[in-house]
Amino acid sequence: MLKPSSLLLALSVFTSAAVIPTFANADALADIKKSGVIKVAIPQDYPPFGSVSKDLQAQGYDIDVAKLIAQSLGVKLVLVPVTSANRIPFLTTKKVDLVISSLGKTPEREQVIDFVGPYAPFYLGVFGQKSEQAKSVAELAGKTVGVTRGAIEDIELTKIAPASTTIKRFEDNNSTISSFYSGQVNLIATGNVVAGTLSKNFTKKPLDTKFIIKNSPCYIGLNKGEAQLHSKINAIITTAKSNGQMNRISVQWLNAPLPKQF
Numbered sequence: 001m002l003k004p005s006s007l008l009l010a011l012s013v014f015t016s017a018a019v020i021p022t023f024a025n026a027d028a029l030a031d032i033k034k035s036g037v038i039k040v041a042i043p044q045d046y047p048p049f050g051s052v053s054k055d056l057q058a059q060g061y062d063i064d065v066a067k068l069i070a071q072s073l074g075v076k077l078v079l080v081p082v083t084s085a086n087r088i089p090f091l092t093t094k095k096v097d098l099v100i101s102s103l104g105k106t107p108e109r110e111q112v113i114d115f116v117g118p119y120a121p122f123y124l125g126v127f128g129q130k131s132e133q134a135k136s137v138a139e140l141a142g143k144t145v146g147v148t149r150g151a152i153e154d155i156e157l158t159k160i161a162p163a164s165t166t167i168k169r170f171e172d173n174n175s176t177i178s179s180f181y182s183g184q185v186n187l188i189a190t191g192n193v194v195a196g197t198l199s200k201n202f203t204k205k206p207l208d209t210k211f212i213i214k215n216s217p218c219y220i221g222l223n224k225g226e227a228q229l230h231s232k233i234n235a236i237i238t239t240a241k242s243n244g245q246m247n248r249i250s251v252q253w254l255n256a257p258l259p260k261q262f
Contacts, residue, residue, distance in 0.1 A: 028222070029229040032097055037076045040066040041096040041221075044081040045174040047197050048253040049102040049120070049218075061253040062100045065119055065220075068245060069098070072236045083172050085150030088113060091221055098233070099221035102191065104152040104214075114224050116233045118217035119246060121259050124153045127195045127207040128180075128187040134210040140165040146185035148176045153189040156214045181205060189213060193254055217262075 032038045042062050043050030050060040058079050070077035080096050087101045091113060102122065105115045126134060126145060134140055141162040147154040149169040158167060168185055170176040173194075180188045181202060187210065199206040220237070222229055240246040241262060250258045 027228055028097055028226045029232055032073065032075055032229070035075075037078055038070050038073060038098065039078045039080055039096045040069070041080050041082040041087045041090050041099040041101050042066055043101045043173070045172055046102055046194060048193060050081075061120055061249060062102060062218075064249045064253070065246075066098075066100050068240055068249075069100075069233060069236055072239075073232070083150075084148050084152075084154075085171070088221065091223060094223070097222070097229070101221075102218050103221050104216035105219045106152065106155065108155075109221075112224075113221045114226070114230055115219040115221060116230060116237060117219035118262060119220060119237055120218035120250065121254070121256075121262070122218050123192050123215045124156060124189065124213040125192060125195070126157070126187055126189050126210040126213065128210055129205060130208040132186050132208075132210070134187055136211055137161060137213075139210075140187075143187060144168055144185050146170060146176050146179040146188040148173050148190075152216055153191070153213060156216075157189050160213070180207075 042058060043060070044052055044058065046060075048060050049062045050058060053059045058081070063079065066077055066079065080090065082090055082096075082099070082101055087099050087103065088109065090096050091099050099113075102120070104122070104124075126140070128134060134143060137160050141164045144166040145157065145161070146168050147157060147170070149171055154167070154169060161167060168179065170179060173190075176188055176190065177198065179185045192209070195207040195209070220233060222233065237246070241258070246262075247258050250256060
């Protein structure tokens with residue numbers, strides 16, 4: 001007969017062994033299929049990737065990609081609006097299953113989450129009116145540039161801007177855009193697609209490309225350790241590229257086909 005101390009030890013080992021596989025076998029894809037719901041973080045103020053239509057419905061490139069994935073999985077789609085700063089925390093705290101929010105891949109982010117893609121072409125640049133002289137990063141010396149806090153353009157510009165550059169950070173994309181059109185800043189750092197859309201909508205103050213900060217195509221973000229979900233989403237995007245679905249989304253929202261290298 002086991003002594004009380006030995007019995008407790010045996011029970012402790014048994015309990016630990018029983019619990020460990022529960023965590024080891026955690027599977028986000030299985031959970032999504034079981035619940036019949038996939039929660040996706042999307043932008044709500046970053047056209048044409050994500051915005052709110054006149055009838056208050058989410059619309060844009062990222063929303064269409066989220067719909068494509070949900071339809072392929074055969075589950076209900078729940079869209080979760082996020083900002084550049086909170087989209088990764090929403091993922092790592094499991095408030096969402098995926099991030100499809102014009103998310104660029106960086107070495108720093110790769111330490112925290114995994115990526116699938118790319119699914120959309122995108123480059124970051126500094127933009128302003130044609131009369132504003134800033135054709136290189138060196139010419140930002142002494143100037144003020146508006147950026148969205150935590151966005152990849154904020155991260156990349158901070159790395160290369162001269163020490164005398166003032167980087168004015170705003171909490172969301174609408175505030176960054178408003179800062180330019182209200183005259184708070186003469187330059188903003190954003191994506192080429194966003195700048196193009198703004199120039200079409202605000203023809204009296206079109207944005208001119210000053211210089212490119214970084215070529216940064218959009219990726220889908222998911223939590224680390226989710227091999228099954230990663231494989232499934234990768235297969236969906238690969239199929240959508242080959243059958244023309246992704247190209248149709250690109251033409252609709254970017255007015256251009258996907259690059260051949262995609």
